[in-house]
Amino acid sequence: MTFQESVSTCLTKYAEFTGRAPRSEYWWFVVGQFLIGFVVGFVAGLLGHILGMGGTLANIANIVVTLGLIIPGIAVAIRRLHDTGRSGWWYLLVFIPIIGWLALLFWFVQPSDEGSNEYGEAPVH
Numbered sequence: 427m428t429f430q431e432s433v434s435t436c437l438t439k440y441a442e443f444t445g446r447a448p449r450s451e452y453w454w455f456v457v458g459q460f461l462i463g464f465v466v467g468f469v470a471g472l473l474g475h476i477l478g479m480g481g482t483l484a485n486i487a488n489i490v491v492t493l494g495l496i497i498p499g500i501a502v503a504i505r506r507l508h509d510t511g512r513s514g515w516w517y518l519l520v521f522i523p524i525i526g527w528l529a530l531l532f533w534f535v536q537p538s539d540e541g542s543n544e545y546g547e548a549p550v551h
Contacts, residue, residue, distance in 0.1 A: 427451050433458040436502045443514060447505035448538055448549045455502050459495050466491045503530075508545035509538045 432454030474483030519526030
């Protein structure tokens with residue numbers, strides 16, 4: 427799955443928590459989130475500086491972007507867990523600092539389950 431396909435798929439499946447997401451879909455969306463946040467923050471920071479608003483405009487823009495991408499980010503993470511044969515409830519490990527994050531990172535980099543599992547057919551890469 428390419429970068430554009432991944433971001434498009436994740437934004438199209440905005441709040442779809444069922445099914446599976448291959449590694450490429452998840453990681454390209456993570457890169458897309460980072461790039462969108464960086465570009466919006468940079469442009470808003472420049473405009474804030476030009477307009478004499480300091481970092482206020484950049485902060486507001488980053489909050490809007492974060493709120494806009496949080497649901498599709500959680501949805502694709504849960505679909506990624508499904509792709510490795512795990513329940514989406516494991517995503518709650520995000521609330522356990524370091525150990526929970528490392529466990530999720532480990533699962534997110536794992537290869538997809540071959541064939542179908544209880545969460546659906548293997549996604550097309």
